[in-house]
């Protein structure tokens with residue numbers, strides 16, 4: 001990628017792109033290998049790339065900031081009247097709302113994600129890790145994603161709903177797996193077409209509905225401390241389907257993304273022994289030097305669970321000198337921008353040191369794993385604290401030895417899932433324990 005931003009071409013001309021930015025070929029290439037396609041598109045065509053006639057990728061952090069923060073009034077996340085349910089979406093949730101409706105729902109949830117609640121989250125994460133580590137036999141090979149998913153499910157449910165999930169956990173995991181299968185499939189038919197993937201999704205969403213109903217009905221009042229508490233207390237003003245949609249999206253978005261981030265972190269540490277050693281030393285001192293937080297940020301840079309997000313132009317908008325017509329879908333890719341050598345020296349290397357002592361990228365919007373602006377991730381502090389605390393708790397108790405790291409690959413579904421991360425676990429002896437009698 002070029003270092004300097006080229007001077008803007010005259011307004012109105014179409015941005016360049018693969019195959020001239022037109023045609024079904026690009027859509028097919030994207031469907032088969034989205035990460036490779038976006039990376040090549042940026043490398044070969046610059047900072048504003050026409051992917052198809054109605055889709056444009058913005059690569060430069062200036063444009064990321066403009067799209068998510070400055071011009072968010074010209075761009076919408078959810079088109080008016082768009083119903084996202086279609087079997088997968090939950091249309092009444094804040095995440096799928098716009099305008100005043102979105103603002104009201106976001107205000108309602110916000111207090112449950114305040115920083116005062118993070119100390120409780122950390123202590124709960126610690127306990128959850130201790131239980132998990134206790135279940136591992138010395139030297140056993142574990143499926144890291146499976147184990148991290150269980151952890152994330154437990155920690156997330158307590159923070160969001162006030163208690164760990166019982167039987168509901170399977171329904172939630174199944175629904176998430178079905179959504180991931182659907183979104184990673186290169187050929188996506190409308191959800192009413194009875195393909196095996198669509199049918200399994202419909203079944204999973206029905207089962208999830210029943211589980212969520214049990215969770216909502218069984219909620220014990222908590223003074224509105226948790227998100228579920230806040231939603232239930234509003235009843236009957238908030239109708240049941242609204243509570244259900246909100247709870248479903250919170251549990252689902254908090255679960256898969258965080259499990260993916262934790263798994264990627266274990267993978268990255270397996271490829272960087274020095275960083276792993278530094279984390280172990282830091283973990284023995286309860287992470288006071290911020291190294292675990294730096295590891296969490298660096299893993300989210302290299303393997304961002306949200307690897308692409310999009311907006312739609314509600315009216316004509318200008319980016320990089322090009323005037324994009326209303327209706328253009330604008331893509332921003334964390335995968336592409338966060339691996340750009342202009343903003344991150346040695347972009348493909350896992351180097352937590354780049355985040356130490358408050359340091360960060362040279363450009364504010366070169367790093368946006370949680371989005372930015374008014375619609376930035378509601379659970380960002382929760383997720384960061386959780387990943388950091390789990391890293392500290394895990395690494396103070398165990399050492400991971402990667403098994404077949406060369407086979408690991410990302411699967412870009414709705415989240416960037418790690419495939420094939422396995423490790424042998426060895427318990428760490430507390431310092432000096434070996435010598436004590």
Ligand code: HEM
Pocket residue numbers: 077094095096106160250251253254255257258261304305306309310368369370371372374375376377378379380382383
């Ligand atoms: C590592 C974990 C996570 C990542 C990488 C992540 C990423 C993101 C991103 C990129 C967005 C913005 C999407 C856009 O602008 O189109 C977002 C929005 C959101 N996230 Fe997260 N997220 C994570 C964890 C969580 C957790 C733990 C929760 C809650 C329990 C959560 C709840 C939400 C909600 C409700 C929104 C929608 C906000 C709105 O529309 O106003 N996320 N997330």
